[in-house]
Amino acid sequence: MRSVKKSGHIKVDKTGISIGAKKSSDLKQVTEIIKVGGDVIKSSFDLFKEIEKTKQIAIEAQTRITESNNLLTAELARFEKDMLEIQRNFEIEFKKLDDDFKLRNRQLDLIEKLIDKIDKIEIEIKIYQEKDGLTSESVMKLFEQLHQQKLTYMNNLVLLGQN
Numbered sequence: 001m002r003s004v005k006k007s008g009h010i011k012v013d014k015t016g017i018s019i020g021a022k023k024s025s026d027l028k029q030v031t032e033i034i035k036v037g038g039d040v041i042k043s044s045f046d047l048f049k050e051i052e053k054t055k056q057i058a059i060e061a062q063t064r065i066t067e068s069n070n071l072l073t074a075e076l077a078r079f080e081k082d083m084l085e086i087q088r089n090f091e092i093e094f095k096k097l098d099d100d101f102k103l104r105n106r107q108l109d110l111i112e113k114l115i116d117k118i119d120k121i122e123i124e125i126k127i128y129q130e131k132d133g134l135t136s137e138s139v140m141k142l143f144e145q146l147h148q149q150k151l152t153y154m155n156n157l158v159l160l161g162q163n
Contacts, residue, residue: 104160111157120151 125143 079125108160110155111160115150115153115157118146118153121151122146 122143125146
């Protein structure tokens with residue numbers, strides 16, 4: 001049989017196996033060494049498979065993270081869009097309210113001015129009646145109409161104030 005050198009320390013020849021400087025012809029030791037070598041190769045292969053599984057798990061995890069980030073980015077964009085829409089609607093409604101408020105205040109001011117004007121006219125009529133002693137039917141009708149108009153404006157003023 002020819003001599004085959006496996007490594008610097010293990011040598012197989014006709015006389016047996018040499019491990020390091022020591023010679024042994026025991027077949028049990030050869031079997032043990034082959035078994036250990038097989039276990040090392042199997043462990044290396046298992047380790048390689050585990051490394052590949054770990055790489056695959058890392059790739060899948062990165063894919064899930066990327067998908068999650070994309071989903072979160074889309075949700076954030078949708079949220080920002082919704083917030084802008086709510087803000088725009090609020091501004092529009094606030095402007096309407098502001099315009100309604102301005103309009104209502106303007107109406108209140110106008111009605112108050114009309115009531116003041118009617119009050120002044122009524123006072124002038126009363127002064128005119130007392131001064132000249134006139135109680136004509138046309139003056140009384142005018143006074144009554146002004147008074148009814150004043151009540152109508154006052155009711156409108158109250159209604160506008162409640163809204």
